[in-house]
Each structure stands twice: as C-alpha cells, then as structure tokens.
Amino acid sequence: MPAADIYSPEPNLLERKFAAYLARHGADDSTPEHPTAQRVQKIRRITRWSIGLSALAGILSGGIIGGAEIWMRYSLFDGMDDLGWRDTWPYWAGFYAFVGVISAIEIALLYALALGGIARITRHSGLALSQDGGHALFSHSLARAALEFPSPQVTIYGIDPYAYVANWKLTALNIAYKLKVGVSSFILRVFLRRVAARMAIRGMVPLFAGPLYAVWNAYIIGRIMSEAQMRTLGPFAVDTLMSEHFDTAQGLDATEKRVILHAAGEMLTRGRDAHPNQIYLISRLRHALDHREDISLDWDALRHHLPELDADGQARVLNLLTVSCVIGPGIHRHQLALLRSACADCGASLHADRVKKLRKALMRGEPVTRAAVSRARSPAAGISHAS
Template identity: 40%
Template sequence: MAEARPDREYAPQPSVFERWAARYLQRHNRHQAIPRRARDDQQLDAIRRTLHRSVAWSMLAGILSGGAIGAMEWYMREGLLDGMQGMSLREQLPYWTGFFVVAGVISAVEIAFLYWNALRGVGTISRQAGAPLHASPKARLVLLGLTRVALEFPSPRHRIYGIDPYAQMSRWKLSVMAVMYRMKVGVSSFLLRVLLRRVLGRVALRGLLPLVMGPLYAAWNAIITWRILNKAREQALGPFAIEAQMESLERDPLSERARQVVLHSFGALIMANQDIHPNHVYLLLRLFETFGIQEHSIEVDWPQQRFALSRLERQEKHRVLDLLITATVIVGRCRSKRKRFLEELFEACDMAYPAEKIRRWRRQFMNGQRIGQRGSHSTSAQAYA
C-alpha cells in the first residue's frame, strides 16, 4: 500500500457530529505546529485547572438533575398520589408515564450539557498542551482523535497501515464493545437514574430521594468527564513526545534489521492492545518517515521478529525496547494486554521487566516532558541490567 494521509487512514469518513465537533475544537485551539519545548509548571497547572473545572461543572449538573428527578419523584408519589398505597399496576401507569417523560427530558438536557462541557474542556486542554489542530494531515489526525474522545465515539474498526488491531478479538466482543460505547454517556446515565429510583424507592430512604440521588449522579458524571479529559490530555501531549523520540532516531539511526524489528513489534503491540489509538497512528507514520519507508503497510510477523529481537546487539536491543515502552505509555497505563506484551519482549531479551522505569516514563509523558529525558543510551542500558 502506498503512502496514505494519517487522518484518512484513521477516520476515512468522519460523521456530521465529528465534523461539527472538529470545527468547534479548532475555534478553541489555533495551534498549527508542535511545541519545541516541554510543558512548564504553569502550563501543567492550567491543564489541571481545566480538568478540575470541567469535572466540577459535570458534578453540578448531576446534583441539579438528580435533585430535580428525585424531587419530582417524591412530589408525584407523595404529594399527588398519597404514597401510591394500594394502587394497582394499571392505576400506576399514568404516574410511570409521567415519571419517565420528565426524567427523560431532564436527563436529555443534562447529557447535552455534559457533551458540551466535555467538548469545551477537550478544546481548552488541547490548546494548553500545544496540540496542533490546523494546517497538516498530522494535525488533522490529532483533531479527529480529540473529537472522537469528546463525543465518546469508539475507535475505528478497520485496518491501520495494514495492521488489524482486532485480529485477535472475536466478533461478539467487538459488538459488545460498540454497544457499551454508545451506552457510556447517554443510555447509561438515564438507566442509572431509573435503577436508583427503583432501588431507593423500596427502602426507608424514599423521603430523602432528592438528597441522595443528586450526589450519586454527580459522582457518575465526574467519573465520565474525568476519563474523557484524561484521554484528551493523553492525545494532546502525544505529538510532542513522539517527535522528541524521532529526533533521537534521526540523530542516531537504527540498523535495517532493528528497524524491521521495531515496526513488526509495534504492529504486534497494536494487535495485543486490541484497539487503535491516534497516538499509535501518529507514531507509526513517523516511524515510516524516519526509516525512509515508502510503502506504508506492515504484514506483522511477530514470531520471526521476536527471534530477531533476541539476536540484536545489546545497544540496539535497549533502544528498540525503549521505543516500544514509549509506544506503550503514550496510550495509557501499562497494564493488562499491553503489560503482558512488554513482559514478553523483555523475556525474549532475557531481561527483567523495568516496572519502575515504565511508571516514571508514563508520568513524564502525562506531564508534557521528554520521555526518558534523564538517561542516555548508556544509562538506559543500566536500567535494564
């Protein structure tokens, strides 16, 4: 496959909602180039304030909507229907109809606010992190990734530069994941309200519904908003960390054999992760460009390249492992399938798994610093000893 634009490789046909959200984010962030310096303390504090402010607004929305739904529940039950004592299910039907209509309207307004609040927070964080959203296909890739995060859209379900991230995942799991993504903000919020109403409606707390439901909804909204903005921070900081790694590769190139190991190992990591992250798309394209590879496609042959990794010279082996650690920490905490894959890499090299180093690199990345900035190649080798 010939060279393809990263934005079209990641999301060939953005939806109407994605295009609208992209325009909104671009109005909030005019950056066209990746920052050349690490984020300073003032910029990091600004990012944290944005995250905390957005979470606080989402909690306020939860308190208001939860209180309104709880108060409406109590008033309809106790004020209008005198506790609904002795009423048959048929006689309760008007009450249930009214409850679901009012709860649905309140929830819809709240959910719309949550999406707007998240989108505004994502736009502000991307600006504070220095993420480019204009003037290049790479910036367009970052933009599309941020819009999907803000809208809580799942990752695209297709091959990326010849790699199928879902090759090791069954179809039924893909279907379940798609349903769960669509329920995450909208349907799940509404169902939570109905469930809590039913549970609390059967206990002695019935008269305290307005007081109890508000804090519960606030906590739910806080969790969702924090996860969205944390992912946005991760994506917004990705280009800087990746470009810093590419500068090192350009100054001190790898051998052809090590390059092939990097690409195939990276492809295997994406497949092990069972998801496609915009930072991975960006990094893969930059590896192609840095290595001077014209055909932007990989047919992953991990068993053979695993053996080739173990046969590399010690210095290159460390550098390959560093690149793959970087590829891991820029998409999330190192755990589950990503952790198992890294453990397999170090086992192939007969080295101990450097858990503390990986945690430190993850912190550096999320703080907008150069990953591994304290160590040179020699100190890197000592870290694996």
C-alpha cells in the first residue's frame, strides 16, 4: 500500500482540497539535491512574510473588535456605568456574534496565509507534491500541517507509532488540537472582554486587543510554518541518507536488514507520533531492502545483533537512527535513550547536544550529510567519522 494511503487513509474534504491545491502550486519536478542556500533564504523570507501578515491580520481584527466595544460602551450606552445586565445583554449578544464573524474571517485568512506560504516554500525547495505515487504523502502531510491537524492514529506497515501512548493521552491530544486555532482564538477574545475587563485595566482592554491578537496569530502561523519547513526539508535528509548508505542495500544479509527495519520502526514509536518524514523513511527502506511484509517490531531482540555487524553496518544503523531522530516533530527523550543505547552497543558514545544542533541545522536549511550525522557520536573502535 502506498505511504500516502497509510498516512491518511480517509482524508476529509478540507485535507483533500488543501492537498490538491499544494500539488498544483508546488514544485513541478522533484530535485534530488538539498535546496541551495539561495533557495533556503527565499524559504525563510516567505516564512517571515507569512508571520508578519498574520500579525497584521490580528492587529486589524483586534482594532475592529476593540473599536466596536469602545463605540458601544461610550456612544450607545454612555459609559454603561448605571445599566444592569438585563438592559445590556441583547446588545452584548449582538457584539459577540459580531466578534464571532470577525474571528471566523480572520481564521480563514490565517489558513489561506498558511496554505499559500507552504505552497511557495515547497516550490522553492524543489519538493514535488504530485498526487500520484509516493509524493502524495508530502501533499497530504503539508495539508495537515496547514490545517494544524494532528498526525493520524494509524498503523505504519504493522508498526503502531502510539504503542507507548496511553489512550486517554491520545484523546486529550486530539481535543487540544481541535481547540488550537478556531476555538482558542475565540476564547481569547471572550477572556479579554469578560475576565480582563473586571481588572484595573478595564478601560484599556480594547486598546490591548490588537497587539495581543497579533502575537497570538504570529505564534500560530509560526508553529505551522516551522512544521511545514521540517516536512519540506526532512525528505531531502532521508534521500541523502538513502543515497549514502542504502543504494547498494541488496548485498546486505537478512539479519542486518531486519536490524535496520526494526531500528527505524522503534525510533518511530519512541517519538509517539506518526510523523510523515519517518513514514517516508520507513517506506524507502522497505523498498530498498525489498521487504514486502509488515514489520512485527521487536527491537529488544534485534539490538543484540548490533555488536556483530561490521563497521559499515554499525555506521548505517547509527546514522539511520540519528537521522530518524532529528526529522520528526521533536527530539523525544526516549528517542535519545534509544540512540544512546545503540551507540553503546556499538562501542560508541552519543553527544546529545550535537544531535539537537543537527536538528536545528536542518531547520535552518543545512544539508544533513554523513559527516554531520557521524559527528553526533564519538569515534569508536571500528567506527570512524568517515563511515
């Protein structure tokens, strides 16, 4: 089954529309090389513009809502000091309906900014988003990033990415994601009016609305664009890893192939997220290793074969684990623990700070080369930086 169908087996209407838009407006043809420094600069510029425009939308929205409140308070109700709630509630009900309309327009604009910005980022990166073949994974994953949808709760080639996550936590995360943009933005507006208005700054609340909405919008779009950059640049790190280590993978013995697949699967579960970059990595590994079946994950049993591998084999596995660790939604402590134990099994030691720096370098648009990955651990007997 294609990786795209596994990642998003039942996309809703919005996801399909967003994915189709990105496929039409993204890069026409994929480029195998990591984006050049000039293209990375364009991507950063697009990100800054998207964040700036979202902040401007917040200022305008806050100004309109704050201005409407000032007009109601001092023109319609003449200060409202002597009016009870029975006299004013119909007007405030209308005001909150007005706030809801303005908020809905603003949220729609934020989604449009995110979608347009992501389309331009992928076009400059050279990542093809065709709806046909494996690249459909990219269009759907970026569509979900633009919509701030969580990663789907799916099984990846027999691997459950959420095997270590309690059911109640999954439910709570889903609710939190649904509250992120739309409901949370409206709650912010109600909070400013009903809670902050009771404080000493009551009369100044409308003046704070614009800057506060601007900061909130910038935070939301900043998160979206940051994740979009990771989902855009991460596949190039995967492609580099595959070309450096797995182009001739057909010559590997069955044991090493199993170690490689189980290492990638275990790193996926340690991240507690079905991240598209790691799904893409596992998909490419299955193809390179000619593995058609599902993976019955048992890393505890397979890790004991690590000391038996030769220097090149150990370097392959450790570099694979390192790249998989840095291309996900974040570096989880359990992923670092897995990488540290694998290094120890190979007689090496991990530098966690360098792994984190490697992720930051990827986010800055720097290529993830073999040399850069190898520097995340100290040389060991049999494993050199050149491996």
